[in-house]
Amino acid sequence: MPRMRPLIVLTGPESSGKTTLAEQLSRELALPLVPEIAREYLAGMNGRYTEPDIYRMAILQFRHQQATRLQQPIVLADTDLLTYRIWLEVRFGSAASWLHALHRRSGPVYYLLCRPDLPWQPDPLRENPTDREDLFERHLDLLQRESWPCSVIQGTGQERTESAWVAIRDLLF
Secondary structure: OOOOEEEEEEEEEOOHHHHHHHHHHHHHOOOOOOOOHHHHHHHHOOOOOOOOOOHHHHHHHHHHHHHHHHHOOOOOEEEOHHHHHHHOOOOOOOOOOHHHHHHOOOOOOEEEOOOOOOOOOOOOOOOOOOOOHHHHHHHHHHHHHOOEEEEEEEOOOOHHHHHHHHHHHHHHO
């Protein structure tokens, strides 16, 4: 079986700067970026989705990440199975055990957890403007409970970018 290469995942609640930072880091480090599959998947659904839709998105995200990791030495991802697990728990009360198991087997993964200390940016696909801090705590709790390595990324502008650079530099060098 081919050796799975490192994955650096930007994760956190909605409107916490994940996509912007992921795209910036991808450009500056010349690393491939696996985009958030949910954006494209949900684009024409007018905010209507079901629990099976979230599982489909999770599988698509996982497959895209794993295929990219087989081809590249290091990969960045704008979300992963962690976010889908939390989404399922918040929206539908739980996530299937097979998704938990798949997530646990997806390593090596290093997380950059984006703190929601940026202003909320409205977007038709976003649902949680008032509970971003709670969602951040859910992410952090799950990462710590399952011993996933992570760094919290915070601040605005250059401070936020520098926070991510420090975490990645410590990881890669």
